[in-house]
Amino acid sequence: MAVAVVFAMSVLSLTEPGQYIWFGFLGACLAAGLVYGVASFGREGATPVKLALAGAAATGLLVSLTDTMLLTDSQTYDQFRFWQVGALDGRDMDVLVQALPFIVVGGLLALCLGPRLNGLALGDDIARGLGQRVAVARLLGAVSVVLLCGAATAIAGPIGFVGLAVPHAVRMITGPDHRWLLPYSALLAPVLLLVADVIGRVVPQPEPGRHPRRRPARPQPGLPLRRPPDRHEGGPRRRRGRALRRRHRVAGGRGVRTAFHGDSGPGVRHPDGRPARPAPRRRPAPPLTHTTPLPTATRTAPPVTRTESTGRPSMSAHFPSLGRRGLRRLATGTLAVALLGALSACGSSDDSADSAGDATAKASGVSGASGAFPAKVDTKFGTVTVESRPKRVVALGWGDAETALALGVQPVGQSDWLAFGGDGVGPWAKDLYDKSPEKIGTLEPEYEKIAALKPDLILDVKSSGDQTRYDTLSKIAPTVGVPEGGDQYKTGWKKQTTMVAQALGLADEGEELIAETEKKFTAATKEHPEFKGKTITVGSRSSAGWGAYVHGTDRVDFVEQLGFENNPVVEAEAGEGFSVTVSEENLNMLDADLVVMAPIGIEASKISDDKLYRAVPAVKDGRSVVFDAANISQAFATNTVLSIGYALDEVVPLFAEALK
Secondary structure, X not given: OHHHHHHHHHOOOOOOHHHHHHHHHHHHHHHHHHHHHHHOOOOOOOXXXXXXXXXXXXXXXXXXXXXXXXXXXXXXXXHHHHHHHOOOOOOOHHHXXXXXXXXXXXXXXXXXXXXXXXXXXXXXXXXXXXXXXXHHHHHHHHHHHHHHHHHHHHHHOHHXXXXXHHHHHHHHHHOOOHHHXXXXXXXXXXXXXXXXXXHHHHOOXXXXXXXXXXXXXXXXXXXXXXXOOOOOXXXXXXXXXXXXXXXXXXXXXXXXXXXXXXXXXXXXXXXXXXXXXXOOOOOOOOOOOOEOOOOOOOOOOOOOEEOOOOOOEOHHHOOOOOHXXXXXXXXXXXXXXXXXXXXXXXXXXXXXXXXXXXXXXXXXXXXXXXXXXXXXXXXXXXXXXXXXXXXOEEEOOOOHHHHHHHOOOXXXXXXXXXXXXXXXXXXXXXXXXXXXXXXXXXXXXXHHHHHHOOOOEEEOOOOOOOHHHHHHHXXXXXXXXXXXXXXXXXXXXXXXXXXXXXXXXXXXXXXXXXXXXXXXXXXXXXXXXXXXXXXXXXXXXXXXXEEEEOOOOHHHHHHHHOOOEEOHHHHHOOOOOOXXXXXHHHHHHHOOOEEEEEEOOOOOHHHHOOHHHHOOHHHHOOOEEEOOOHHHHHHHHHOOOOHHHHXXXXXXXXXXXXXX
C-alpha cells in the first residue's frame, strides 16, 4: 500500500489524504493479490505458513521499491514520513465521505461472514464437510480485509493497526465465535485507539537525551530460575492440556462414535477406511441443551451446541460459572467502562492541558489578556484562525523564535538559522529559555519531529513561502505562514512582530515592542543625520561567490530605516529572490557611498584582502565595512525586535566611522 501512496506523492504530486486514498486501496489490492498468488503455488495451496512466507517476501520487495522512490525525491520523503506516523486529527469530512462507502461495505461483509469464518477456523476439511465453499469464503474475507484496512490506513496512516490487539482481548469474553467477536471488536478497537491517542498526548515526554535506566532482572534467592516441565506427571498443566485438545469424532455403523486414548480398537476408522488418529482424553463436557445430529457423509464435523430459545452458540461453555446472562452483563459492562474511560480521558486531558498551559504562561509572564480568541491572522495562504491561547509553539521562520521570546512565549521547538548553537538564539536573547527547545531543520524541517512535539501553533512567518511546506505544516497544527508579498524571507520585522503577536493573543504587547524599537531607530537617525540620502550596498561573500541584498530583506530594511537608500544598480537587477549574484569581474556593481559586506562560512579576510574587491572605488576610498565579528554580523542579519537594539549599538558607529 505504501508503494502506491509514495507513487501518488512523487509522480502525481498529490498532497491531500482525500487525493491519494484511492491509491491506498489500489496498493492494498495489489499487495493482497501478490501475497495470495505467490502462496497459492504448489499442491497444498495457500497454507498459513506459505502465506506468512509470501507476505515477508512481498514486504521486502515493496519496501525496496518504496525506498528507491523516496531516495530520489527528498520532498516526497518528508511528506511520506508524516503520513507514515499516522494521525487522527486533520482529517475533514471530505476524506471520510470518500472512504465511508468502502468502510460500510467491508464492515457488513465481515459481519455476514461470521458463520463462514467459524467453519474456516476448524480447518478446510471440516468446513467442506459442513457444506461451505472454502474458496468463496476466503475470497470474500480477503475483499473485506482489503476494504477495511485500505480505507483506515489511507485516511489515518498505519496508526490504525493498534486495534489489532482488540480481537485477542475480546475473545476472552465472547469466545471464538466470530458472530460475536467481530461486532465487539468493531466497537472496542476505536475506543482503544482513541484512549491510546489521548494518553500519548497527555503523558509528558522524557527530556531529550535522557532515558530511564533499566535494571537487569536478578534471580531471587530460594526460587528456581526455571520451573521444570511436568510432562511425565499429572498436574494442572497435564489436565489443562487434556481439556484443550480436540475431540476426534468418527462416523461408523449407525451413529457417531468418539475415539479417546485407550480406545484403540481396530474397528475405529474413518468412513473412507483410514484408521482414526487417536484423540486425547478430556474431562466430561457440561450437558448440552441440544446437539444437532450429523448425517452420514463423506466427511464429518464436530457437533454444534445451540440453545433451544435463540439458536446461538452457548457461551457458557467458555465460562461455565457465569452463564449466558452473566457473560452478556460482563461484555456490556466492559464496553460501557471503556467508553466512559475514553470520554473521561478526553475531558481530563483538556483540563490538565489548560491548567498546564496556564502555569506555563504565568511562569513566562504572559497574561494573554490583551488578545481575544479566536485570533485571526492574514497570510499569503489565507486567514489563519487560532482558536485558543497556544501552549506549545514551534517557531520555524527566520527570527520567529526570538520574536516569540520577546513577547514572553518560549517555543518548544525552533529552527537555528544562523547556527548559534545552544538554545539557537543570539547573545541578545540569552537566558530567555527556561528549557532548551528542540532543534528543527531550516530549509528542510523534520516534519515527524515537529509532529512529535504536539504543537498547537506553528510560526513560519519569515520563510520561503513554499506551498508544499505550508500544506505539510498545516496538517500538524495551525500554521501562520508568510504574509502577502513576503516570499523568499521578505517579511519585515514590524510585520513579523505584528503577526506573531496576533497569533499568540498578545497584539498590544506586540505594538509596544514595535514602538520601543522605532524609538531606537529614531534616536540613531537623529544622532547621525549624515546617513540620510546616502546610497549603500549590503552584500556578502560565501564559498559560492559574491552577492548583494535587495529591498524588502532584513539587512536592507535595517539600513533604510537609518536613512540610507539601497544601491539602485543592485535594485535594477532584483528578481523574486532576496539577493542578486555578483560575478567577480563585475564587482564594481557593489560601488556606492557605503559598502557593507558580511562573510558567510568564510573568514572576513577572504573579503577584505581580495584584490578585485579592493579595486571597487568605495573600498579604495575607505568607505567600506566588513563584519569580522560573528555577533555583529548575526545581529545585523537577524533583524528582530530583540537583535535590533544590539545591532544599532554595534553597527551604527562603524557606519559613521566609514563615512567620515
